[in-house]
Amino acid sequence: MNIKERSELKMKILVIGSDGYVGPVTCSKLEEISEVIRLDAGWFGQTSSGTIKGDIRYLLDEIDYSGLDCVVYLAAVSNDPMGKNFAEITHEINHHAAVQVAQRAKKNHVRKFVYASSCSAYGAGSDKPRKEVDQLNPLTDYARSKVNAELDLIKLADPDFNVYCLRFATACGASTNLRLDLVVNDFVASALTRNKIKVLSNGEPYRPLIAVDDMALAIKGVSLAKNSDKKFANIYNIGSEKFTYRIRDLAYEVSRYLSFDPEVEINHSATHDDRSYKVNFDQFNSDFPNFVPKQDLQKVVNGLERQIGQLIYVHGSDYTNWIPHIRLNALKLFLENKNL
Numbered sequence: 001m002n003i004k005e006r007s008e009l010k011m012k013i014l015v016i017g018s019d020g021y022v023g024p025v026t027c028s029k030l031e032e033i034s035e036v037i038r039l040d041a042g043w044f045g046q047t048s049s050g051t052i053k054g055d056i057r058y059l060l061d062e063i064d065y066s067g068l069d070c071v072v073y074l075a076a077v078s079n080d081p082m083g084k085n086f087a088e089i090t091h092e093i094n095h096h097a098a099v100q101v102a103q104r105a106k107k108n109h110v111r112k113f114v115y116a117s118s119c120s121a122y123g124a125g126s127d128k129p130r131k132e133v134d135q136l137n138p139l140t141d142y143a144r145s146k147v148n149a150e151l152d153l154i155k156l157a158d159p160d161f162n163v164y165c166l167r168f169a170t171a172c173g174a175s176t177n178l179r180l181d182l183v184v185n186d187f188v189a190s191a192l193t194r195n196k197i198k199v200l201s202n203g204e205p206y207r208p209l210i211a212v213d214d215m216a217l218a219i220k221g222v223s224l225a226k227n228s229d230k231k232f233a234n235i236y237n238i239g240s241e242k243f244t245y246r247i248r249d250l251a252y253e254v255s256r257y258l259s260f261d262p263e264v265e266i267n268h269s270a271t272h273d274d275r276s277y278k279v280n281f282d283q284f285n286s287d288f289p290n291f292v293p294k295q296d297l298q299k300v301v302n303g304l305e306r307q308i309g310q311l312i313y314v315h316g317s318d319y320t321n322w323i324p325h326i327r328l329n330a331l332k333l334f335l336e337n338k339n340l
Contacts, residue, residue, distance in 0.1 A: 011035070013034045014065075014070070014071045016040075016056055017116075018038035018074070019045070020078070023038075024176045026215065029219070033223070034069070034070075039056065044330055045177055045324045057097050060097065060104065066108065068110045070113070071110055072116075072219055073102075077093055077331070082142070091145045094142070094146060099153060102156050103156065105161075110161070112162045113164070114223060117167045117235075119208055121136045121146055122279065123274065123277065124275065130237070130279050131237070132283060149165075157232045159230075164225075167235065168239065169208035169237075169243070170209050171209075172211055173295065174303040174307040177324075181326055181327050181328060184300060188258070188305055191255065191262035192312065194317075195262045196264075196265055198265045199248060199251050199265065199266040200270065202248075202273070203251065204272070205246070207250070207277075210295075211293065213295055218236075218284070221290065237279045238293070240292070243293065243296070248266050251264045252264055254301055257297060257302065311325070
C-alpha cells in the first residue's frame, strides 16, 4: 500500500504537546494524512482552537484511545537549563508520563507510538559520528530523561505496537510558538536586538541541527509507515551531516546569512563544554528517503529574521525577558503561580 492510498484512509492521530514549539507545524503536516486530536498543557502561550487543554500527568486515565492509529508524544520540559531547574518535572513528563501513555495506548490497541527523543543522549561524543547502536552518555537531567524513556518504550514494542524513538538534532527555525532558547534562534535574536552574536562557550563543541519543519516531516514519515512484525522497536537519529556545525563556525554562518553584519563575540576563556557530538543519520535516510531533512541554514536564518523582527515591535528589544519565548522564564512564572 503506498502513501497516497494510506492517506486516503484518514488515520486518527493523537498529538500530546501539540501547542509547543514543534507541535503546531507537526499537527499541520499530520493533518495532510489524518484526523489530528491535539492535547497540550498550554504552558507556553495560548492553545489553538480545538485543543484539549491539560497536563498529561493528570490526564493519563482521561484520554479516549478508541479508534486511534497512532500517538505522537511531543510533551517535554525541553532543554538542559530547564531540566537543571526543574529536574523532577522533567523526569515526570519526559519519561514517566510518556511510558504511562504508551502502556495505555498499547492496552487499547493503538498500533503505533512516536516519541520525540534527542541526540543529546550521546552526550560527550567523539569525532566519529554516533550511530543508533553506539553507547549513550547522557550528561544532563534532560538527556537522561529521554534515554530512560527510550529504554522503557522499546520494551513495550511488539508486532501489534510499533514504537519509534526519534533522536532529533537540536531544533531551530520559525514557529507559531517560537522558542529563543535554542542556539540558532538565540543567535538571530541577539543579532537583531544587540547587533551582536554572543557565544557564551569557547565555541568548540559540535551540534547537529534540524529545522522544526523537518522534524514534522520525519514524524509524518514514520506515522505513515506500515506496521512491521519484524522491525517494531525503532530508534532513529534525525538530522543531516551538512547541518552539523562547530558552534563558533555556526555563529559566523548565521551572521553571514542575515541582512546586516552583526559583530560575533566568542568567549575564548569559557570552561570546556562536554556536550559535543557528531551524529550519523544514514539509517533514517535509508529507510525514509522521502522524509529526510530538506531545510538549510540560510532558509532557517531568513525565516527567523522575519519573525523575530516582528516580535521586537511587540515585546521590545530585550529578548531575554520575552515570555513565553524564553521557556525557562515561562516555567518559573508558572511555578510562581502554582500552575505546575
